[in-house]
Amino acid sequence: MTLPLQSQEVTRPTFWQISDVGKAVFYYLAAVAILVLLFGIYERVRRYTRGSEDPFPRLDDLPGRVLSATRSIGSNRPLFDRDLVGGFMHAAVMWGFLTLLMATTILAIDMDGYQLIFGESFFVGDFYLSYSLVVDFMGLVFVVGLGIALWRRYARRMDRLHGKHTSLEDDLFLWTLFLLGVGGYLTEGVRILGQNFPDHESVSFAGWFVADSLAFAGMTPAMAKDFYPVTWWSHAILALVFVAAIPYAKPFHMLSSFANTVAHDEQAGTRLPRVPEDLEPDEIGATDLESFSWKQLLDQDACTKCGRCSSVCPAKASGRPLDPRDVILDLKSYREQVDAGGDTVEIVADGGTSVIDSSTMESCMACMACMDACPVDIEHLTHFTDMNRRLTETGQMDEHVQDAMMNVFQHGNTFGDPERKRPDWTDDLDFEVPDARDQSVEYLWYVGDYPSYDERNQNVAKALATLFERAGIDYGILYEAEQTDGNDVRRVGEEGLYEMLVEDNAAAIQDCEFEHIVTTDPHSYNTFKNEYPEFEACEWDESDVSHYTQVLADLVQRGALSPRGLDGTVTYHDPCHLGRYNGVFEPPRELVESTGVELVEMPRNRSDSFCCGGGGGGLWMDLEEESKPSEERLREALEDTPSETVDRFVVACPMCVTMYEDGRKTGGYEDELEIVDLTELLVEATE
Structure with a gap:
């Protein structure tokens, strides 16, 4: 397209109207900004090295981790979840921003490398025209995105963008980026006008x-x-100040977020991580x-x-x-305060x-909705569990949870009932439930506390046993040898009791x-599948564990169960430990x-499901609430579903059954x- 004789003309001078002294000053300021940037990053990394060793591998298969993080961050996939506008923004x-950064880098390579080596510039002709078109377009995308961000924060005033930790740094970060984007166009426009509209610059639309x-x-x-040097220096100084400030304020999330995703x-x-054996109780x-x-320190810095x-x-x-969000940022603020010489207090x-x-x-x-929604892979639950463990060790656990833990310690279940009563629910069946201790079985069925002791959930156990019988599968239970699985025992901070349960159940x-x-309960499914295999006492692996919905779905597919047509409209609630935790949707x-x-x-x-309120010990607590989570979920089922005739709310978790039966009463x-x-629905359909 461009003739060789024209190629030298199709370009633009980088330091147009800037004197040699001005160039020297700019390079000096750029060097200072980069040194301040590197020192700040060094200080951040040095602070992380003072953190304790993480119990899980974080940097194994580093190339694979970097590639996975690049795909996640590059696609912005987590940001589109639940918020399409936010994802686009x-x-x-x-x-x-990345395009403008690469454009500046390309320009620096040409000026400070290529021209010095080869004595000529590649920033000419078709390359320059393509460069100008792409940069102009992506710069406009950048400014539009920032405009949406400003509208959401200041005009629409989205609640989640404001909180106790909202500060001037949030405003400065957003407005600095916006001024950089707009300032770049102003600088370019002044230059084009000052050069009397060169024909080739029309590509910079x-x-x-x-x-x-x-x-x-x-x-x-x-x-x-005459005005161009003012706009150029204003834009250049603002850009250099931004570069220097990256490690010291909110812009650091551009680096820490990626690093956090790599180490996820x-x-x-x-x-959950185990408590190191060499720790004393006060540690x-x-x-x-x-x-x-x-990694926890990096979590705190990655929060945006x-x-x-x-x-x-x-x-x-x-x-x-x-x-x-406030918990993570409270910990970060406290850390920064102590690092600056402030007083220490209990965590x-x-x-x-x-x-x-x-x-x-x-x-x-312990529903993990926060972790699922976090676009930078902050592991909130690990922080929360560490703090629950501290409360447990110092005797500051909720009294109702303490009672439940004592019941587990003394009787192996959270109800405090004798172990011998665990299999009493089988007495009402017109068939005998096999004892897996006396005969080999294909499926060892772990029944769980609530289906064993709770009157309402005993119907769930009876229904599942009936389905197993109708399908003719080879199964058995542990009878009184079974103890509570410990999933929620661990999440309220009772690690010692949990490890005792692992040994006994294993x-x-x-x-x-x-x-x-x-398993009947998704909580049992999660801990048997993901946590028990971490202990030496356990000899099975995650592939050996299934939730009953997976087994029944396979039986239906094989024709061992043939549900008949039922009437009505239902909605299904995804239990947190089955869906969000383990992806069984x-x-x-x-x-x-x-x-x-x-x-x-x-x-x-699915992964966006709303918790019933029973996890993390919530089932055992009596908390003051404006509205129970179970009530809100039932309201959603009745008012927000596409159909106005939902008559059944289907669940696949005994804890959910308990919480929603309670919410149905208290919510009217x-x-x-x-x-x-789901077992009860299937029993009805297979009669």
């Missing part, structure tokens, strides 16, 4: 538009030529800043204050004193001057001959649809909705 800002607008407003080429544990939350849990691992975790937290929505305690109050940790339902299970473990839905009922989805479904939904476990 961040993608526009991020890719616009945004800059050309600015130049046209300035000319329309009365600015002449001579005026633009794919099983974070589904498995267990979040005792001081030194007790935080380097976006509030996505806060907006999905069922504890916050119900009025409990927990905001996941977590019941009242007083601690960083985090015990009531905040008691409010957590011994009881491994005394049997079986091929697969199947489709088998339950296949089972529901196999019965013939119409399945309608609630707006919050007894005459509007029936709570049905």
